[in-house]
Each structure stands twice: as structure tokens, then as C-alpha cells.
Amino acid sequence: MAQEFAKSFYNSKDWKDCRASYIDKRIAIDGGMCETCHQELGKIVHHNKVWLTPENINNPNVTLNHDNLKYDCQTCHNQEKEGEEPEPPRYYFEGGRVVLIPPEE
Numbered sequence: 001m002a003q004e005f006a007k008s009f010y011n012s013k014d015w016k017d018c019r020a021s022y023i024d025k026r027i028a029i030d031g032g033m034c035e036t037c038h039q040e041l042g043k044i045v046h047h048n049k050v051w052l053t054p055e056n057i058n059n060p061n062v063t064l065n066h067d068n069l070k071y072d073c074q075t076c077h078n079q080e081k082e083g084e085e086p087e088p089p090r091y092y093f094e095g096g097r098v099v100l101i102p103p104e105e
């Protein structure tokens, strides 16, 4: 689901036009395949390099820039979303101090 601040943007005609023209562009390039796995048809256009924030939501160079968009299938999109949340830090106490355990590679 879109975050609250981005809801009106995702409902805007500007975004829907931008998204549709991006999909048309991808279809012209490779038939509209997922840009990540190139195995499945793309399904979701999302912001790839610069994610939307309350600060940039009104900046069309970010929100409506084809260079910042990516066309993914559902599977690849879900995987990217999972990678979005950083692992919560793990730690233990040693001699009264908090010692952070580095995330596993």
C-alpha cells in the first residue's frame, strides 16, 4: 500500500499518465517484461532510485521522471519491498554495556 503522504499523488492524472507512458515505453523495448528478472511480464511501476518522501512528493523530476522508474513483476517487487526494512539491531549486554551484533552477511 502507498504511504499516506503519497496517496493523492498515486491517484493523480499526472502519475497515471506517466505510468502508462512508461509501460508503453517498456513494451516498445522488450514487450513489457519485468526489468529485474526478465522472466515475467511487468506488473508494477515503482520509483527505483529515489523513493518518494514527503519532501520530494511535489517534485516532478523525482515523481514523474522515467529515469527514476522501474517496471517489475509482482514477485520482484515484493522482494524489493522486503529489502526495504532494515533488520532490527540485535544486541546483548556485556559488563553493563550494550554490544551490537553485526548483521549476518
Ligand SMILES: [Zn+2]
Pocket (backbone or CB within 6 Å): 034, 035, 036, 037, 038, 039, 040, 072, 073, 074, 075, 076, 077
Ligand atoms: Zn521479475
